[in-house]
Amino acid sequence: MAFVFLRHDPYTLTLVGVAVVVVVARLAGRLFSLLHQPPVIGEVVAGILLGPTLLGDASTALFPEDGRPLLKMVATLGLVLFMFLVGIELDLSHLADRQRLVATVAIVGVSVPFLLGVALARVLYPHHDTGRYLPFALFMGAAMSITALPVLVRILRERGLHDKPLGVVATACAAGDDLICWCGLATVIAVISSSGGWDLPYIAALCALFGALMFKVVKPGLERFADLPLTETVLSTIVAGILASSFITSTIGVHEVFGAFILGVVFPRGALAEAVTARLGSITHFLLPVFFVTSGLHVDIAALGPEHIWQLALILLVACGGKVVGVSVGARVNGIPLRESLALGVLMNTRGLTELIVLNIGLDLGVLDVELFSLLVLMAVITTVATGPLMALVKPDPYLTRVPRSAANAEAQPPLGLILTEPRLGVTPDSPGRSPWWRRGPR
Numbered sequence: 001m002a003f004v005f006l007r008h009d010p011y012t013l014t015l016v017g018v019a020v021v022v023v024v025a026r027l028a029g030r031l032f033s034l035l036h037q038p039p040v041i042g043e044v045v046a047g048i049l050l051g052p053t054l055l056g057d058a059s060t061a062l063f064p065e066d067g068r069p070l071l072k073m074v075a076t077l078g079l080v081l082f083m084f085l086v087g088i089e090l091d092l093s094h095l096a097d098r099q100r101l102v103a104t105v106a107i108v109g110v111s112v113p114f115l116l117g118v119a120l121a122r123v124l125y126p127h128h129d130t131g132r133y134l135p136f137a138l139f140m141g142a143a144m145s146i147t148a149l150p151v152l153v154r155i156l157r158e159r160g161l162h163d164k165p166l167g168v169v170a171t172a173c174a175a176g177d178d179l180i181c182w183c184g185l186a187t188v189i190a191v192i193s194s195s196g197g198w199d200l201p202y203i204a205a206l207c208a209l210f211g212a213l214m215f216k217v218v219k220p221g222l223e224r225f226a227d228l229p230l231t232e233t234v235l236s237t238i239v240a241g242i243l244a245s246s247f248i249t250s251t252i253g254v255h256e257v258f259g260a261f262i263l264g265v266v267f268p269r270g271a272l273a274e275a276v277t278a279r280l281g282s283i284t285h286f287l288l289p290v291f292f293v294t295s296g297l298h299v300d301i302a303a304l305g306p307e308h309i310w311q312l313a314l315i316l317l318v319a320c321g322g323k324v325v326g327v328s329v330g331a332r333v334n335g336i337p338l339r340e341s342l343a344l345g346v347l348m349n350t351r352g353l354t355e356l357i358v359l360n361i362g363l364d365l366g367v368l369d370v371e372l373f374s375l376l377v378l379m380a381v382i383t384t385v386a387t388g389p390l391m392a393l394v395k396p397d398p399y400l401t402r403v404p405r406s407a408a409n410a411e412a413q414p415p416l417g418l419i420l421t422e423p424r425l426g427v428t429p430d431s432p433g434r435s436p437w438w439r440r441g442p443r
Contacts, residue, residue: 010067025289047292078287087264106176108330113322117144151352164398226270343396355380
């Protein structure tokens with residue numbers, strides 16, 4: 001039997017490996033769902049366990065070195081399709097009615113963990129010397145700032161918060177956070193990719209030109225097709241557009257995921273977007289686990305020694321502290337009560353799959369070594385798994401009806417000039433005697 005197994009070439013064995021990945025990821029996702037955790041985290045853990053962490057040298061037999069380029073190609077296809085869907089989910093129309101809150105939370109919620117990440121780089125750099133310090137420090141700052149909007153939306157839906165004021169505010173703030181983080185990450189990658197001289201301005205100019213064309217030319221041109229029926233020809237054209245956009249940004253020097261993401265952002269919302277999301281969502285459901293395995297092949301938790309424990313603890317402290325404190329402060333200055341501000345910080349501390357995408361970019365660019373990559377992957381899993389238990393501990397009011405304790409006169413305390421309106425919610429607080437703060441304007 002072993003002789004027959006060894007007769008197959010590495011590319012044929014890759015087919016067997018992908019089959020194993022799909023089945024194991026599905027089972028792990030189901031298990032984590034039963035544990036009230038996002039299924040995608042189960043799939044990420046399955047990808048890690050299928051690597052050297054659990055299988056050791058057997059992972060090389062299942063995923064031969066010669067077949068890994070094919071595995072990476074399949075993973076990249078799933079990744080760019082997923083990033084297109086992330087762009088579609090980034091509905092910027094949610095930001096219109098709550099600009100001050102979103103701007104404050106997003107800016108502070110990104111700046112604080114970014115600066116702490118840069119400071120963390122100073123401590124970790126001597127232990128993970130991967131080349132130039134500046135790219136390493138900038139990338140660590142970006143890695144600490146990420147919020148996984150797709151995972152956050154799914155957590156809110158599972159907890160029944162997606163149509164409550166707390167969930168709407170969290171989604172809007174995470175969207176603003178995501179927009180800043182991806183733009184910032186594109187800048188960091190441009191700095192890393194440039195070799196000096198005029199490279200950085202050249203890459204920045206091409207990125208600006210690409211963005212302008214997408215928003216000023218492609219977006220208006222696509223609007224007329226918002227309600228177009230999804231046929232095989234239409235779907236093929238959209239997939240070709242995703243791949244072409246990815247190729248353009250990869251050629252510019254800022255990674256292929258950005259092209260797919262920007263196309264998703266400018267894609268018109270309507271019946272076509274819903275149909276495309278459903279169809280491509282089914283495809284990425286089977287392709288993304290391959291990406292998790294390509295990541296897991298670089299993670300060997302068993303190889304981490306006692307000297308890495310303090311590094312993981314420090315990374316978790318900076319990641320959680322920076323995000324929760326930054327978001328909470330941004331929410332508090334806009335009048336959101338303390339407990340609900342903490343809840344927003346906990347929700348936006350969710351990193352999940354988005355962090356994994358960012359870390360793989362850093363590994364591909366040579367900014368991260370394998371040990372630090374493993375530690376940061378552990379951080380991404382832990383922060384996402386901790387979201388549910390921490391939300392149960394904080395116990396926020398989903399209707400945001402609490403007022404700040406510091407208010408001497410609750411009735412006279414305005415929400416610092418912020419007016420939030422969301423007519424689509426159609427919900428009322430459990431205690432109807434008093435209008436919630438998000439329906440009241442300044443007196």
